Amino acid sequence: MWNRQSGPTPNRVTGSQTSLRSGYPNAIDKPSDSGRSLTAVLDPAISGVLDLTTDVMPLDFEDLQAKSLPIRVSPIKTTANGFVFPxxxxxxxxxxxxxxxxxxxxxxxxxxxxxxxxxxxxxxxxxxxxxxxxxxxxxxxxxxxxxxxxxxxxxxxxxxxxxxxxxxxxxxxxxxxxxxxxxxxxxxxxxxxxxxxxxxxxxxxxxxxxxxxxxxxxxxxxxxxxxxxxxxxxxxxxxxxxxxxxxxxxxxxxxxxxxxxxxxxxxxxxxxxxxxxxxxxxxxxxxxxxxxxxxxxxxxxxxxxxxxxxxxxxxxxxxxxxxxxxxxxxxxxxxxxxxxxxxxxTKDMVMDDMPPKLYRDAELDLTPEQWATYQSAESEGVIQLEELDQELTIQHVFELVLRLKQICNFDPATGSSIKLERLVADMEEVAASGKKAIVFSQWVHSIHKMLPALKRFGPLEYHGKVPHRKRDSIIDQFKHDPNCSVILMSYGAGSVGLNLQFCEYVFLFDRWWNPAIEDQAINRAHRIGAKGAVTVTRMLAMNTIEQRIATVLDQKREMFDTLFSDQGGPTSGGGLTRDEIFGLFDLRAPGGKKVA
Amino acid sequence: MAKAAETLGYYTVIEDQDTGWTGGLLLLNQAGRPLEFQCTLPVRPSRAHEILFGATLREHVISEVIGKLLIDRCRNPISMLCCDMHEAVALSKDCSFPVIFHDESQQEHDEAFERFSKPRNERSTNNREPSSSHSLPSLLHRHRSDASSSHAPEPSSLMIEVSGAPFRIASSDRVKVESIVAGLGDLPDGAEPFERIREAIKEAQSQISRAATSRPATSRPASAA
Structure with missing residues (x-):
């Protein structure tokens, strides 16, 4: 605040105000030749001019000379780069x-x-x-x-x-x-x-x-x-x-x-x-x-x-x-x-409207009858394979695997089956809730053996022995007949081309060699249009060839997971290789490496 | 002689505390495909600049320093420049084409246009727009001062829709802008190109720090200007 006064006025220095004329370093004090002086009064608290008084009048402004203080600041500059696209x-x-x-x-x-x-x-x-x-x-x-x-x-x-x-x-x-x-x-x-x-x-x-x-x-x-x-x-x-x-x-x-x-x-x-x-x-x-x-x-x-x-x-x-x-x-x-x-x-990743797919592994111990038959068949089978020595082929091993897997489904002598017992128990719940289920097996023979125990659930069959002309009507009946709660399918006939998204339960009575085939089977129910979560029950006879196969397949899935971990979980890997099939019985493939 | 196809410039500046101010100008054809891209190196005003320019520093950097440079460097003619910072509207005083502001909030940024809204060739004459242009369909609404009275002075700015995005334009540019906008039938989204510029600036900045990859580059269809 500039304050020009016309009469002689004493310096007004009060409180924190300080007359800079009295020797303070920041004083703007310009004595004139005639003894006149211009005094700025500064307030140290705000570092600004508070008052200015003249103690001698008249003030001669001609004595004041403006001074410029050059500040050298370069202009703000930058450079640009660009591209033209054809x-x-x-x-x-x-x-x-x-x-x-x-x-x-x-x-x-x-x-x-x-x-x-x-x-x-x-x-x-x-x-x-x-x-x-x-x-x-x-x-x-x-x-x-x-x-x-x-x-x-x-x-x-x-x-x-x-x-x-x-x-x-x-x-x-x-x-x-x-x-x-x-x-x-x-x-x-x-x-x-x-x-x-x-x-x-x-x-x-x-x-x-x-x-x-x-x-x-x-x-x-x-x-x-x-x-x-x-x-x-x-x-x-x-x-x-x-x-x-x-x-x-x-x-x-x-x-x-x-x-x-x-x-x-x-x-x-x-x-x-x-x-x-x-x-x-x-x-x-x-x-x-x-x-x-x-x-x-x-x-x-x-x-x-x-x-x-x-x-x-x-x-x-x-x-x-x-x-x-x-x-x-x-x-x-x-x-x-x-x-x-x-x-x-995968479908799970990209189909937001798809219901979840819930896996439930039914790890079952064989019935005593099945277990006795299984142990006998495996020990005798392995001995026979070993006796073949250089004559041993993958076909021999494959036959033994199939025989053992069939025993895991049903004891050939008594018909006893832990898997069927479990399936019947689960079907009680499925039918009681008004839902429908698909049961997959590798063998038509196994499907036939399931039929009597599942009779009260109105089972339908859909496999390679069912004539093509009847297949559409079977699917139609399964879809619309409330008394038909379960359809029994073979992987070969039922794993592709069918839309069964009204089913909420899938049972894998036995496991296929290749997870991709299993996934295709499961996807009959778990596909676009499915209304509810699909529960997949994978039946597995513990301490048997089934468990060993499942372990190998799990390792493959794990490998897939590692390679494509940020791309979403795999739904399918490959099947078993020749060496892996030999390895199921700790055998060495002729001319090949031993696979533990 | 056939009229040259209209081109649409998009200009934005990214302000980053670490790297400074980086500007990008993307030139699109009427379908929204890139014709040219120009971007600056980051600008870092000094403390002295901050003191000297004070509150005007931002506008100075956006319009005087970065914006002018990018427009000067652009090889292709620009029919209209879209910006998403109201400070960039100041560019219009030196440009022969309209500068329009993406006013997402549709709040009042009228003062920017108050200063630069007069027609470039008539800034001293205060001429008015012809009344026939009022009926053009792309106008969303007129500035509030226009609504109160038919005798009210011409508003300095208007809102207009460019491919679904709201933009504020100087009233004096209305005829020209609407003529350009009418030719943008294929432009998918009027505001999305700003995202592209930001992505491109980020990419350019990350190039500086990116370690050289192990594989050789393959040639692509773009030629350095």
Whole structure:
């Protein structure tokens, strides 16, 4: 506060105010030649000018001279870098007639939940990574009607497309039934339309060729596609035809057309293998030919990337990126190295509307009759196998395994069965609650033996000996007849193609060799549309061959878990190998290693 | 001669206590596909800057330092610039294209437009918009001062919807903005591109600290400007 006074006024120094004229260092005190002085009074508490008085008047302002104090501060500066993306890479596929997706206003969603294309780790150039990151999220493209599908894709399928799109090496390892084919086709369609790829080779098992053609006509009807087939001249013409951007060949055909594919100057921008476990054996001719196909991008589709050992994955990676994985790598290291290349989802992970699947292991001790028969059969059987020595084949071991498993189901002499006792007890509860159950067994013979004890539950049979013409009516009766609480099925007849989602209980009376088959059986009830939790009871005779088999299969599941731990739990691994079957009886396979 | 396709610029700045202020400008075509991306190195104002600029530091950094640089560096012409910080509206005084503000909360940030809302070529003449433009359908609502009286002065800003997202525009830019917006039928979401810029800036920043991976890079379709 400046205060000019017109008359002589004494300094006003009160309280904490201090006259700076009296020798204080921060005083702004300018004595004039005439003895006049200008005094600033400062308040130390606020470090500001509190009062200013003149003790001599008149004040001569001409004596005051403004002084500038230069402060040198450089301007705030930065630099910029940028990238221009070519317009030619921005084409989207044309609209599919009668497509389900219509332009619609999308609600605002969490940015982290968008289906955004994320560049893989092996793309390191910033401009390359930004090219993918700066693309619009797929969900928005679908929602706006720019990206068109005949049916609305599930969110996880958009994630699969976003995963495949930027990758030059990738494994799509979704559980069977989640739409690997659709995801691959849709991504190929986007890549073709954007000009990133111009020639694609699809390799699949022969029976699936027509399936791929059909799926392409649904999901990418505008893309020309052809199966390589016919006589040698026709095939050669097809191989070299540039007008067909997508060619489909089967594994066997590649062997025959090896010279054309490998030595005639062909090059594919993308090679996709369906059922890629076909090349898990790196020494097979199929694998060698596939690996030699000149190509830029390599994708593998498989529901079971690992069947027997982690080396299966090495075989697939030798196609994707030779030498990246090595046999004998610790599983944790292998899992870590392969993580960015593999995407795997199971139904449990992606189907939010699916009820839970509850496993209940019924660990049962055989009845005394069964146990006596079992012990005798196993000891005699093993002795016989050992006597065969060099004549021993896997078939001999297999026969013993089957015989023992059958005893675990029913004592052949007395018909006694601990499993049947347990099943009947559980069925009481199932029937009383008005629910329905499916019982799976490997043998029709066992199914027949169950029938009398289950009579009051209205059992129906569905297996290989039931004529095909009667099968639909049996399923229909099971679905609608309230007196039929249980259907007895063989794995072979009942594990695929049936929709029994009205059942809430599944019993595995005996275990199949391969968890994948068991999963298929269970999925008859646990599938889209299931209304309640599905309880799966796996019956296991303790201290028998069944327990040993289950242990081996559990180890395989564990291996799968380790390799794909962050991709969700596996629902299926592979079956037993030759060495593992010999190992069930602590036998050494002729010419092979002993497996404990 | 055919009219050049409209391009849509998106500009945002990430403020981080550790790294400083980093700006990104993404240029999209009418379908929302990227044409160009420019981003700055982080800016770290000194203590002296903070003292000297005081409360105006933020606007200075966003509009004068980062925004101007990014616009100057942009190789492709910009038809309209979308920003999500009201400080960036100050850029409009030096730009020949409209600068519009993503007003998510639809609160009043009118004062930013008060200062820069006059038409670029008429900032000294105080001309009004033609009344025929009032009926354009993409207008959400007009500023409150406009609602009270037909004789009230023209509001400095209006709300407009760009592909489902609310933006505040200078009233004087309405005709031009609405003409551009009308051509954005394929743009999926008017606000989502800001997320892309933030992702891209994070990616650029993480590149600096990322250890070199063991595998060689593969070439991709993008050319450095």
């Amino acid at each position: 317009e030619s890479k921005q084409t989207l596929p044309p609209k599919i007639p009668n497509a389900a997706s219509k332009p619609q206003k999308r609600p605002s969603i969490d940015p982290s939940k968008r289906h955004r294309i994320q560049p893989p780790k092996d793309i390191v150039k910033l401009q390359d990574r930004l090219y993918y990151l700066l693309q619009p999220p797929l969900d928005l493209l679908v929602g706006s009607g720019q990206l068109n599908f005949p049916f609305d894709p599930f969110p996880y399928q958009l994630d699969g497309i976003a995963f495949l799109f930027p990758r030059y090496a990738a494994v799509l390892a979704d559980e069977m039934g989640l739409g690997k084919t659709m995801q691959a086709i849709s991504t190929i369609r986007l890549l073709l339309c954007s000009g990133e790829v111009r020639s694609v080779l699809l390799v699949c098992p022969k029976p699936l060729v027509t399936n791929w053609l059909r799926e392409f006509s649904v999901w990418a009807p505008e893309i020309p596609i052809a199966a390589i087939e016919g006589n040698a001249a026709k095939r050669e013409f097809q191989w070299k035809s540039p007008e067909i951007p997508v060619k489909v060949a089967n594994y066997e055909l590649l062997m025959r057309d090896k010279e054309t594919v490998l030595d005639s100057g062909l090059h594919f921008d993308l090679v996709t293998l369906d059922e890629a476990q076909r090349i898990k054996n790196r020494n097979s001719t199929t694998s060698e030919i596939i690996r030699a196909i000149p190509r830029t991008r390599s994708w593998a589709l498989t529901g079971t990337p690992v069947e027997n050992s982690p080396d299966d994955l090495v075989g697939i990676f030798d196609y994707l990126s030779p030498g990246y994985l090595k046999t004998g790598m610790p599983m944790a290291e292998m899992a870590n190295a392969s993580r960015d290349y593999i995407i795997r989802r």
